[in-house]
Amino acid sequence: MTGPRPAPTEAVPGGVRVAIDAMGGDHGPSEVVPGSLDYARAHPDDRLILVGDTPVIERLAGPLPANVSIVHASQVIAMDEHPALALREKKDASILVATNLVRRGEAEAVVTAGHTGAGMAAAVLRLGRLPGVDRPALAVQLITDSGPMVLLDIGANPDSTPENLAQFARMGAIFAERVQGVAEPRVALLSIGEERGKGDARIQRATELLDATNMRFEGNIEGKDLTRHLADVVVCDAVLGNVVIKFFEGLSGFIFDLWRTEFERGLRGRLGYLFMRPAIGRIRTVFDYERVGGSPLLGVKGTVIITHGRAKRRMIGFACEVGATTARTRVPELIAEALATDRAAEDAAGVTGERHEDGAPGIAS
């Protein structure tokens, strides 16, 4: 990686350009800069654009690899700010500047560990929805007994319609197929019982809509089966998805804290720890949420990855990777194509239903 440094606007053949919000997250640039540089060094054909306070980034980064550049942004949106207000007031916020690079075609993906609401709002306001998409959805890769499973929506918009859920299924299936490499992903609705159509009125209607598609729709999945990977894409409204993913964090953390306390308790606990150390490593590997990197906001014009506010160096690197893979495998373009095909099929079949909600930009503030 020697030679003249390419301008950030220049696309690398076969590679993608990832704009990282270098200032975002609980740890800020001290974790984001080294984490994203790790990614850039491991993927010399991709290009990394660090967006944020140039002197801070330069100090943390040292000499930049040839595929890395900096775009200055003078402001940062803090984790406790109101996203819509902050976006209005801070025109030079790193997340806005990074998102604008995708808008102007100077990057394919934006990655942020900053304020989730601000990241989603910036994407919807600056990139807009893909043609045919009624609502974007935030997807997560949920840990199961056999690898990560796509769950969406986990928080872009509450009050989804059945039509929204059917679109989420299509978007999630494309992500599972292209980024996770799942052939013919199995799609399921998260609900109260496993019998097809059991649930509330929204789930019942979404069942009808999904039955009419060519997706591999398998009906309902219950809460008890989420860790068993009985589906590849699990679809639900934002409130349900958000509660599930946060309960996962809370409950697994609670259980691991109990074990930690026991392994630190007296001589007996510490001896137990010595014997169980390899086991603890194996269990940590199963619950390695850093490995899944970040959550894609599906349905906007471009690749947007929102990673955990607490993400450290290693997780930032994986977030860049999932962003690059999402862009490289053309997930946004394929979503637009698939929804156009679905719409044509619906029109041919005479299916009707509200498909566009004009007005609100489609992200809860």
Added chain:
Amino acid sequence: MTGPRPAPTEAVPGGVRVAIDAMGGDHGPSEVVPGSLDYARAHPDDRLILVGDTPVIERLAGPLPANVSIVHASQVIAMDEHPALALREKKDASILVATNLVRRGEAEAVVTAGHTGAGMAAAVLRLGRLPGVDRPALAVQLITDSGPMVLLDIGANPDSTPENLAQFARMGAIFAERVQGVAEPRVALLSIGEERGKGDARIQRATELLDATNMRFEGNIEGKDLTRHLADVVVCDAVLGNVVIKFFEGLSGFIFDLWRTEFERGLRGRLGYLFMRPAIGRIRTVFDYERVGGSPLLGVKGTVIITHGRAKRRMIGFACEVGATTARTRVPELIAEALATDRAAEDAAGVTGERHEDGAPGIAS
């Protein structure tokens, strides 16, 4: 406890009469009969009525304690039957006969480990809703880092209205106060963010309704805080509550299975197990879901406890105990009184809103 055996219809002063569906559950009478007899022996002032196949019960029970009697029922509803159909066809099903004892005033509480849907439907059809109750709700005592917390609705009815959620809060608070002994229970809505009112339209409206009550309403609780017992009563729609409680089961089971595998792995794992045995016992105690006994169906005329289909002897005993305590502390009567007071306060304040949904009996089939 010698002397002539009282008839099952006779109330014991200070005691309550618990009718147990002796045939219900995955294990049937072989666990239910000894478990409920354990309860009866430990509580000689209460009365236990075993409902089911008399010869089977007699063979399992042996000589009956003085406070125990049998009421014959010739049929059983299997775990895989359709509840509404089964209730129509099996007029002499044990769950129906047991519920009818409460209807006729011959028992205060009915306890079942049988088909959840059948138990709830029998209660709604035979006992009916308490005056002022628009919908019954199934409550669970969720395990947290500091004792069980009330969560409802976990599955009686999907598509709850904001008014339903406000009533669930009142019913859950009375249960928490009377059965768990929590003074002034803190009430929260389960939602997508911790800011008051954040969530879907239903949660926003329920927030307004709860703000207008005299309950100790604390706004929203997020999924990540469910295990932290930040509220005493957590209210949500049935789909959300059901997914949460089943995900709790699935995720905690998944993690404990991983540890079990590790403790059985080779000499190192088995030695680790020897050192950690007391720790495993302590963690098991925290996750002792048998201890919470069963889920009360709140809002019907009488005490109805639905326990786990997999409940064994010990859990059945606790289920009888929670049933007896719920009846003894007059939870159903207090719910009716509180809702009448709430309604009078609403009328005085000029609050309007749909309060009665006539038509469906109020239990999803």
